[in-house]
Amino acid sequence: MQKNILKSGLALSELGLGCMSLGTNEKQAQEIIETALESGITYFDTADIYDKGENEKIVGNILSQYQQRDDIVIGTKVGNQLKPNGDMVWNPSKKHIKENIKQSLQRLGLEHLDLYMLHGGTIEDPLDETISAFEELKKEGLVKGYGLSSIRPNVIRYYLANSDIEVLMSQFNLIDNRPEMLMDEVHEKGVKVLARGPVFKGLFTQNYNKALTQKFNDGIFEYDADTLAKTVSQLHDLEPELTALTFSYLKSFDALGSIIVGASSSEQLRQNVAQYDKTIDPAIVKKARAIVKDLNYTHHLK
Template sequence: MQKRQVGSSDLFISEISLGCMSLGTDEKKAQTIIDKALDAGINYLDTADLYDQGVNESIVGKAVKGKRENVIIGTKVGNRFEVGKEGWHWDPSKKYIKEEVKDSLRRLHTDYIDLYQLHGGTLEDPIDETIEAFEELKQEGLIRYYGISSIRPNVIREFIKKSNIVSVMMQYSLFDRRPEEEVLDLLHENNISVLARGPLAKGMLSKKGLAQVETKGRDGYLDYEYEELKTSTAAFLHFVNEERTPNAIALQYVLKHPALASAVFGASSINQLEENLTYLNSKPLDDNLYNQLKKMTKPIKYNKHR
């Protein structure tokens, strides 16, 4: 498994990595998926305190017991919740971040977090205060590095100017090319890496793509109407052959840009994990195919989320 450096940090993470949100709460099943991912060479696991109200962090922590030094763990903070109660509210305050990190550390069964990420954010947030919290946690040795999970260009620009973030997690796929418009080059120029979530666009860029369009794309997807999704998915699947699976092509596409450190996919079953691991044995994505893929989709812009 090839690894890429995360920004200016000394973290080197696998080109494809496991987003743990969809693992579920069956510990044995989740352990099996994580074990197989690690055995395949994946070394980055991405979770968040909000996922299943902390249960996901606990599952990840137990799964890497005895392997901690070989695993890079990323988790997130900012969505304040109370265990057992529905809902949450946004709280990027220094006080909350410094309190919540202790709960994440306890659930993860570790004394440090490799990559601590702000789980969202707007320009109305107390950004300076948030940054101060992360910087203090670094000094205290509770986190190694920090980043943000955001798709908002204006928020990203503020953190570039004011902070020492090493990464930005954002949604990016062939069907969501918004980052290409104004974010990817900017981050690359500032030596900040991108962790791409949703690289398979809700499974519409997998071998079951057309079926997924019927279940997930009936009401459209971003700037795509239902009929456009059907047409584009069919065109995408046309590129599949013995040398490349659809999952591999989708992952290779987002990893083509030099700002990318990893494509973070979710897996709720061993089968889904294995489909994404076909990336490892696929023929590399050349410039010609990359450009053809661009032609069968469309560039879109961030409108509502600024």
């Protein structure tokens, strides 16, 4: 599988496993992770809040069985603090970031992290303090690289200009093509994109009609329900392999680091890998892009 190299030298498999949907059944999770490794996937994405930390424990425990491999990359996230009463609060402070990494490392069974990402962020955050926390963790050898998970252009641009982030995670697919407006800026800084939501809640699968009915009944973004249904139908007429189509669209960007797919079963993951392996004619991808609307972020611009 294609590997994309970060500034730190970390090599990400171009298809990564989003671990949030693994669940808490460790046997089932192990089957999915083993399927990922057998398929050439070596990037695993988790977060401290997934299943209140249980996800990190499960991912760490399973991947510890493969310590002899030097190609596995693990990324986790920080910023959402779970209070003892169960409330979730946003906390991008240096104190929280530097304390929380100890807990993530313990749950993952690691001495250092490959990738540590801020799990959100607003322009009102103590931005320089947050950045300095990640920089200090790098100097201390606790993280190899750090990044940002965000869809806020003003926050993304601040980090591009004032930090040494290596990755930007954003929802990105043929319908939600808003990240395109930032791709040149991201690529110029040598930052790689982690594209989450590539199949967009099933919209880019063979079950797209079910997804339209159950998850997009009110439309999305600038699409009403009818327009969205018509657009996806046109895409399907152009290229029936909708997953391969949206994957090929994402692979056309030089800034791509990894396409993050979730999987609740080994079979679902195998299907995603098979779609990733298919080559869609760039001319078809170009036609598909012409079918969908040109979307831009309209909030959090300044």
